[in-house]
Amino acid sequence: MSTKPVLLTGASGALGRQLTRALAAKGFALRLTDIAPFPDPLPAGAVFTKADLNDGVTILRLAEGCGTILHFGGVSVERPFEEVLGPNIRGLYHVYEAARREGARVVFASSNHSIGFHERTETLDADCSFMPDGYYGLSKAYGELMGGLYWHKHGVESVFIRIGSSFPEPVDARMLSTWLSYADLARLVEACITAEATGTSVIWGSSANARTWWRKDDREKLGWVPKDTADVFAGQLSGKLSGDPVVERYQGGAYCGMEYTRKA
């Protein structure tokens, strides 16, 4: 296993905080960064630097000597284009330039919203077409494409985790398909860091849910098998629907329904 430090962007976000705790407990040396202050006590072996993803010089400096960049920073929900542009597009470029310079692997928090306009009747393999459901999802598709560019041109490895819904528990019927437990996420990210070689790998970021819409991906390369499941919540959640036909038709759910103006 690489003993080089791991840079984590978005450390102060919900998933960043979970990963900080889990990876520090496993003994990884962590460089944490976020535009917001880190809200928890810093674990042993972790250093936090407040930084804006728009600031390329600082991102390069933070990545110096790192073997892996866990890129969980940026806008994490649907927002107007101008708000997504800086952190999620320019910031991504800064992360990949830093990875190129350091020869580091990038683990990118992609999202199901990069493929959100696929219908729920479809079962998707990881090589399915991008069908973003908003500017946020579009930025995630862009990130995966950028990772491809840096692999083919510079040999920078990436794992793209298309995260479904990573929350303490699933909260509605859709999440019976998309839920990813925090523990499965942490085990997945650890596998991404320690894998011998990843090339560019795409992983469906969901637990072992019987109602999944997702099938083949590159998890065998990482040796990751999810252990948790949303199935135990089916009794209480299967009737929890939105009542909106657009939201219920597509995998991206509520994001598909936002600002939706297409005539039936």
Ligand code: 15L
């Ligand atoms: C995401 O990508 C978001 O970051 C998260 O807040 C949820 O909306 C999730 O997708 C989801 O689709 O449930």
